[in-house]
Amino acid sequence: MAKEKSILIIGGGVLGLSTAYYCAQRGHEITVLDREAADYEGCSFGNAGMIVPSHFIPLAAPGMVALGLKWMWNPESPFYIKPRFDFDLFDWAFKFWQASTAARVNCAAPLLRDLSFASRACFEELAALPGNDFGLTMRGLLMLCKTQHGLDEEAQFAERANQLGVPAQVLDAKQTAALDPAVTLDIAGAVLFPKDAHLTPGRFMAALRAQCESAGVRFKWNTEATGFARQGQRLTSVRTTRGDFAADEVVIAGGSWSPLLARELGLRLPMQAGKGYSLTLPKPPQLPQLCSIFTEARLAVTPMGKALRIGGTMEIAGLNEDINPVRVRGIIKSALTYLPAFKESDFDAIQPWRGLRPCSPDGLPYVGRTAKFANLSLATGHAMMGLSLGPITGQLLAQILSGETPPFDLSLLSPDRYK
Numbered sequence: 001m002a003k004e005k006s007i008l009i010i011g012g013g014v015l016g017l018s019t020a021y022y023c024a025q026r027g028h029e030i031t032v033l034d035r036e037a038a039d040y041e042g043c044s045f046g047n048a049g050m051i052v053p054s055h056f057i058p059l060a061a062p063g064m065v066a067l068g069l070k071w072m073w074n075p076e077s078p079f080y081i082k083p084r085f086d087f088d089l090f091d092w093a094f095k096f097w098q099a100s101t102a103a104r105v106n107c108a109a110p111l112l113r114d115l116s117f118a119s120r121a122c123f124e125e126l127a128a129l130p131g132n133d134f135g136l137t138m139r140g141l142l143m144l145c146k147t148q149h150g151l152d153e154e155a156q157f158a159e160r161a162n163q164l165g166v167p168a169q170v171l172d173a174k175q176t177a178a179l180d181p182a183v184t185l186d187i188a189g190a191v192l193f194p195k196d197a198h199l200t201p202g203r204f205m206a207a208l209r210a211q212c213e214s215a216g217v218r219f220k221w222n223t224e225a226t227g228f229a230r231q232g233q234r235l236t237s238v239r240t241t242r243g244d245f246a247a248d249e250v251v252i253a254g255g256s257w258s259p260l261l262a263r264e265l266g267l268r269l270p271m272q273a274g275k276g277y278s279l280t281l282p283k284p285p286q287l288p289q290l291c292s293i294f295t296e297a298r299l300a301v302t303p304m305g306k307a308l309r310i311g312g313t314m315e316i317a318g319l320n321e322d323i324n325p326v327r328v329r330g331i332i333k334s335a336l337t338y339l340p341a342f343k344e345s346d347f348d349a350i351q352p353w354r355g356l357r358p359c360s361p362d363g364l365p366y367v368g369r370t371a372k373f374a375n376l377s378l379a380t381g382h383a384m385m386g387l388s389l390g391p392i393t394g395q396l397l398a399q400i401l402s403g404e405t406p407p408f409d410l411s412l413l414s415p416d417r418y419k
Helices: 015-024 064-071 087-099 102-127 148-163 171-180 201-214 257-265 325-338 385-401
Strands: 005-008 029-033 079-081 141-145 169-172 189-193 218-220 225-231 233-239 243-244 249-252 271-280 291-294 301-306 307-316 353-359 366-369 377-380
Touching: 005 243, 015 201, 015 377, 029 225, 029 366, 064 079, 064 087, 102 201, 102 385, 141 148, 141 233, 148 243, 171 189, 189 301, 201 218, 201 366, 218 307, 225 249, 225 307, 243 301, 249 257, 249 385, 257 353, 257 377, 271 325, 271 385, 291 325, 301 325, 307 325, 307 353, 366 385, 377 385
Parallel strands: 005 029, 005 249, 029 218, 079 307, 141 291, 249 377
Antiparallel strands: 141 189, 169 189, 225 233, 233 243, 271 307, 271 353, 291 301, 301 307, 366 377
């Protein structure tokens, strides 16, 4: 390994902490900066907690543009773009359209599969560490289909998954009920992905932070990065609201705020913040044992201890963290169509969570070094896959920063692909 380095990581979410953990394991001196307080619950906390090798199709895929256009006029639908005149939004939308081809998906799918399985192995290793009980449950995921048409489409996807080495099994309604008898479902059937898993995100983040602290990682909360000092092709320090921080290496893992920092350095990092919502019922009428996705409604449903989290929607509205009650209402209405034992009053007094997912135009994250600066790397743009791919992203960056060669070809994830 290369000599120990001082590494400054901007962002204390799952990508930042995963990078910090694996870099610390290699003996580096790590400092994590975050613009929020230590108890802030961003995207890494309120998500569905799913580990999903089944999600090998990037967000930018054939048919998604047409589906998005259909949905975007309904503010309660799974996808919504807030109307506004914004050049960055237009540019992102055009690049999304360009990337939504079968050829791009065919190139990306094997990489996403391999990264997901590698990340799944990382979660198992982390769960085996003393004190790291974060509810890891390796029982698979159900893609629940309300209609026969939806089931037929998922069956075609299951065939493709099996061909790619991602196990999938098509189930009718009775087989689904037998697999998870604790919950009553109004569905035509489901597809089971037995290699998927789930956990409780808040507990995972607490465990990961504790592991980082035990390894000597220093945290600077309420510390917003505002600029950089440079010397030639190297960054010498990061300017923040609490002074300057010098380091040998800098990693931007700032989620949806990453493009603002990239712009300070003259880097093009197309990205839109995709707002998602979740509702966590502490005492649900029924508690399924498997996590699931309601396919037609695009909702994710995850048991977390005795609680049940239901989340979804993709709202493109800029760096806006306001809660839109119309979007929340859409989640509840859709959930009730699949869960006949639930009623609208079950959601009364449940405080909605929201978070901004960093979405690249091609649906792939930005991972690795930039050509413009010799000591700058990025770990952002994972959209809805941030938690699932968090550990493997951190491991890959630790390898890169330590002078090792990653085991995967990461050219599709290059932060420079839109320069």
